[in-house]
Amino acid sequence: MLLLALSLLCAPVDHEVLLQLLSVDTSHGHELQALQPVLERFKAAGIPAQLLESAPTRGNLIARIKGTGAQRPLLLLAHIDVVPVEGQKWKTPPFTPVEKDGYLTARGVTDDKAMASAIVAVALELAASPKKPSRDVIVALTSAEETGAIEGVQWLVKNHRDLIDAELALNEGGDIFVATDLSRVEVVQMSVAEKTYKSFRLSTRGTGGHSSVPPMDRDPVLQLARALVKVSEYRFPAHVIPEARDQLATAAKAEKPPLSEALANAVRTAPRIDPRDEEAITRERVYNAAIRTTCVATQLQGAPADNVLPTAPWAAVNCRILPDETVEQTEERLKAAIGDPGVAIERMDALGPGGNSPLTGPVPSAVRAAAKKLWGDVPVINGLQFGSTDSKYLREIGIAAYGIDTAPASLEDTRRGFGAHGANERAPLKWLPAGTQFLREVVRELVK
Numbered sequence: 001m002l003l004l005a006l007s008l009l010c011a012p013v014d015h016e017v018l019l020q021l022l023s024v025d026t027s028h029g030h031e032l033q034a035l036q037p038v039l040e041r042f043k044a045a046g047i048p049a050q051l052l053e054s055a056p057t058r059g060n061l062i063a064r065i066k067g068t069g070a071q072r073p074l075l076l077l078a079h080i081d082v083v084p085v086e087g088q089k090w091k092t093p094p095f096t097p098v099e100k101d102g103y104l105t106a107r108g109v110t111d112d113k114a115m116a117s118a119i120v121a122v123a124l125e126l127a128a129s130p131k132k133p134s135r136d137v138i139v140a141l142t143s144a145e146e147t148g149a150i151e152g153v154q155w156l157v158k159n160h161r162d163l164i165d166a167e168l169a170l171n172e173g174g175d176i177f178v179a180t181d182l183s184r185v186e187v188v189q190m191s192v193a194e195k196t197y198k199s200f201r202l203s204t205r206g207t208g209g210h211s212s213v214p215p216m217d218r219d220p221v222l223q224l225a226r227a228l229v230k231v232s233e234y235r236f237p238a239h240v241i242p243e244a245r246d247q248l249a250t251a252a253k254a255e256k257p258p259l260s261e262a263l264a265n266a267v268r269t270a271p272r273i274d275p276r277d278e279e280a281i282t283r284e285r286v287y288n289a290a291i292r293t294t295c296v297a298t299q300l301q302g303a304p305a306d307n308v309l310p311t312a313p314w315a316a317v318n319c320r321i322l323p324d325e326t327v328e329q330t331e332e333r334l335k336a337a338i339g340d341p342g343v344a345i346e347r348m349d350a351l352g353p354g355g356n357s358p359l360t361g362p363v364p365s366a367v368r369a370a371a372k373k374l375w376g377d378v379p380v381i382n383g384l385q386f387g388s389t390d391s392k393y394l395r396e397i398g399i400a401a402y403g404i405d406t407a408p409a410s411l412e413d414t415r416r417g418f419g420a421h422g423a424n425e426r427a428p429l430k431w432l433p434a435g436t437q438f439l440r441e442v443v444r445e446l447v448k
């Protein structure tokens with residue numbers, strides 16, 4: 001017992017908090033339970049902190065380390081909810097953190113509990129330091145990021161905007177990639193923009209009736225199917241936005257000809273892309289997503305039974321729109337591509353734009369300085385996020401939000417599915433302290 005107590009005493013705060021957070025299943029709520037020990041830790045350290053309940057078992061922790069007020073606040077944001085594990089093949093219980101063969105395995109270790117624990121450690125250090133930061137540092141550990149943030153950041157923006165209002169924010173969304181043998185950091189990617197998430201519902205109308213006497217003039221299912229074929233064949237205009245340039249340049253170095261040449265040419269001729277280069281880039285889906293808006297059919301519904309003619313078949317088309325294009329533009333292009341006024345198009349969700357943050361300024365400078373201090377001449381690149389994070393809600397209220405990473409991993413590991421949302425999600429143990437150290441250095445730069 002004594003030995004165990006001693007070893008827990010010696011464990012760094014970030015690691016201890018990480019193990020606590022990973023041990024609570026937050027895949028279906030229960031964020032409040034996971035956050036309670038963090039609240040107690042902050043209170044014991046004299047940091048003003050509160051748990052704000054937004055729904056049963058769900059809520060958000062807000063804490064504030066007072067600064068001198070010389071600069072406007074910095075918000076450190078991480079989400080405590082995780083995606084479910086049902087249907088996945090886990091080798092170890094997903095909510096029991098296991099340290100083995102140099103890896104820490106548990107649901108949420110990369111997304112986003114390592115970031116949360118690093119934030120807690122850095123906040124406690126700031127509060128304990130005799131030197132006051134030049135700005136308030138706000139900690140927000142939130143719920144429901146994976147399911148639309150209605151009980152999380154969206155709820156905070158709506159109900160407690162004053163508590164999270166800041167000039168700058170650090171959130172998930174970046175990447176620190178280490179070599180496959182885990183020997184060194186290869187690249188630091190900072191997320192500066194996100195594609196806009198927007199789903200459209202395509203529907204057609206039929207008269208219904210018995211399927212033994214099918215319609216001979218117009219079949220609403222075929223009409224919808226034709227529209228979906230048009231959507232899948234349509235290519236949105238391609239161009240290189242400033243936020244995606246670094247990613248394409250990095251890819252150009254990693255790929256082989258002719259793709260590497262096409263990518264390098266696209267970077268050189270940006271924002272324009274030569275049609276031949278565009279063709280080569282379009283063939284690789286990850287690079288295709290970097291140069292254009294994409295839309296893909298994801299849901300399909302016909303009649304309620306197999307012997308009934310459908311009256312209102314519909315399909316969902318999920319679009320990811322480049323940050324310099326609008327939802328209206330995308331809707332118009334979809335309409336034109338389908339070219340059938342009998343196909344109705346409606347917007348399905350009320351999510352706002354993904355948005356972008358300035359490519360230069362305090363956070364990009366701090367990230368570059370921190371990476372240089374820790375890892376020398378490692379490349380630091382801007383990134384366009386294809387997926388969606390809470391940063392969009394912050395950008396919408398005027399906070400310059402950036403995505404960084406505190407759980408370095410190898411690209412190989414991510415490709416093999418051990419990353420965010422995967423079964424056996426894991427992080428190399430030896431790099432977790434470096435991830436916290438990276439956040440510490442970035443924050444230090446921003447509050448000096």
Ligand SMILES: [Zn+2]
Pocket residue numbers: 079111112145172
């Ligand atoms: Zn996440």
